[in-house]
Amino acid sequence: GAGVSQSPRYKVAKRGQDVALRCDPISGHVSLFWYQQALGQGPEFLTYFQNEAQLDKSGLPSDRFFAERPEGSVSTLKIQRTQQEDSAVYLCASSYFQNIQYFGAGTRLSVL
Amino acid sequence: DQQVKQNSPSLSVQEGRISILNCDYTNSMFDYFLWYKKYPAEGPTFLISISSIKDKNEDGRFTVFLNKSAKHLSLHIVPSQPGDSAVYFCAARGGGADGLTFGKGTHLIIQP
Numbered sequence: 001g002a003g004v005s006q007s008p009r010y011k012v013a014k015r016g017q018d019v020a021l022r023c024d025p026i027s028g029h030v031s032l033f034w035y036q037q038a039l040g041q042g043p044e045f046l047t048y049f050q051n052e053a054q055l056d057k058s059g060l061p062s063d064r065f066f067a068e069r070p071e072g073s074v075s076t077l078k079i080q081r082t083q084q085e086d087s088a089v090y091l092c093a094s095s096y097f098q099n100i101q102y103f104g105a106g107t108r109l110s111v112l
Numbered sequence: 113d114q115q116v117k118q119n120s121p122s123l124s125v126q127e128g129r130i131s132i133l134n135c136d137y138t139n140s141m142f143d144y145f146l147w148y149k150k151y152p153a154e155g156p157t158f159l160i161s162i163s164s165i166k167d168k169n170e171d172g173r174f175t176v177f178l179n180k181s182a183k184h185l186s187l188h189i190v191p192s193q194p195g196d197s198a199v200y201f202c203a204a205r206g207g208g209a210d211g212l213t214f215g216k217g218t219h220l221i222i223q224p
Contacts, residue, residue: 033211033212041216042215043212101212103157
């Protein structure tokens with residue numbers, strides 16, 4: 001596809017469940033970013049990959065959050081033992097190195 | 113502390129008039145600024161950007177102005193059209209961060 005693809009679009013989880021969110025970046029884009037957007041806020045940076053290397057994970061809110069991009073293309077953001085405060089839209093963006101970032105439609109996570 | 117601030121949560125403008133969206137920042141190390149437009153249930157879409165070495169960038173109906181001494185940028189949309197109704201996010205790159213730093217957004221409403 002031409003754009004960044006994220007799945008699922010919506011995810012409802014019971015508190016304590018593990019979830020996995022997928023991002024398929026634009027083909028050829030070296031850089032991949034994950035952001036968390038709470039209601040009424042702007043996106044907040046979580047983590048950054050250049051190819052398969054995770055160069056920055058300073059924005060991950062706790063050790064329950066884990067991201068990977070094993071082959072330098074598709075990335076997965078995993079949240080273990082979900083809590084209510086994890087409810088948010090999770091956005092993935094890709095870019096050719098540090099140029100303009102292009103965003104996917106996001107995954108809306110609701111933790112009950 | 114918010115490094116990128118959009119102090120107007122919403123703005124209402126008549127169709128055909130000029131829309132001016134404002135953004136202030138505090139980190140003088142930011143080197144690149146971007147505006148994104150977001151419709152409900154979609155991801156942010158890149159609109160226009162400006163490097164910190166310039167003071168103006170124009171693309172069709174959209175112009176971004178940067179005042180480095182005031183740490184202020186603005187997005188002008190002329191003329192405003194109904195399809196411009198959306199949430200607009202100001203974002204900054206650099207300042208020691210790998211990801212973009214976003215403001216909270218301004219909801220622009222174009223009235224017929």
